[in-house]
Amino acid sequence: MTPGLESPRGSRDLPFYLLAAVAGMGTGWVDVAINDLLFTALLVLVASMLLGLLRPHWPWRWVVVMGMFVPLSELAAYLILTVKPTRAQVYGSFLASLPGIAGAYGGSLMRGVLDNLRQGK
Numbered sequence: 001m002t003p004g005l006e007s008p009r010g011s012r013d014l015p016f017y018l019l020a021a022v023a024g025m026g027t028g029w030v031d032v033a034i035n036d037l038l039f040t041a042l043l044v045l046v047a048s049m050l051l052g053l054l055r056p057h058w059p060w061r062w063v064v065v066m067g068m069f070v071p072l073s074e075l076a077a078y079l080i081l082t083v084k085p086t087r088a089q090v091y092g093s094f095l096a097s098l099p100g101i102a103g104a105y106g107g108s109l110m111r112g113v114l115d116n117l118r119q120g121k
Contacts, residue, residue, distance in 0.1 A: 013055060016051060016054060016055050017065060019051065020047070020051055020061075020062050020065040020066050021065060021066075021069060023043075023047035023051075023066055024047075024065060024066035024067070024068065024069025024070060024073075025069050025073060026043075027040055027043045027044055027047065027066065027069070027070055027073075027096070028069050028070040028071075028072065028073020028074065028076075028093070029073055030043060031070055031073065031074070031089075031092075031093060031096065032073055032074060032077040032081075032083060032085070035089060037089075037092040037095075037096065040070065040092075040093075040096045041095075041096050041098075041099040042099070044066060044067070044070070044096050044097060044099050044100040044103065045099040045100060045102065045103040046103065047062075047066060047100075047103070048062045048063055048066055048099075048100040048101075048103035048104040048107065049103035049104065049106055049107040049110075050107060051066075051104065051107065052103060052104040052105065052106065052107025052108040052110075052111070053107035053108070053110055053111050054107075054111075056107070056108035056111040056112060057108075059104035059105050059107065059108040060101075060104065062100070062104045063097055063100040063101050063104050066097065066100055067094075067096070067097030067100055070093045070094075070096050070097070071090070071093045071094055073093075074089065074090060074093045
């Protein structure tokens with residue numbers, strides 16, 4: 001590719017946004033199927049840490065992308081599968097993004113440490 005015709009940053013990050021969306025939908029499905037908030041939080045933590053490690057710039061975006069799909073999965077289950085979540089499960093689906101903050105920023109920090117170790121700093 002010629003130096004003046006580089007693709008915009010957003011198009012290079014598109015596969016990672018799709019990965020975040022799929023991880024969020026999968027986590028939401030697990031939340032509906034298993035109804036265990038701790039396991040849901042663990043899945044959000046692991047997926048956001050992986051995304052923060054792969055793309056360390058602006059780690060909050062992985063929390064936002066993944067965090068919106070867990071409540072949307074609750075809504076889809078309510079509308080399509082006629083699963084009636086409790087009020088606590090609905091609030092818990094919003095709170096599941098909190099461990100994602102630690103995961104995304106932890107993955108970003110880990111990437112910075114690994115890059116410094118590779119450079120010998």
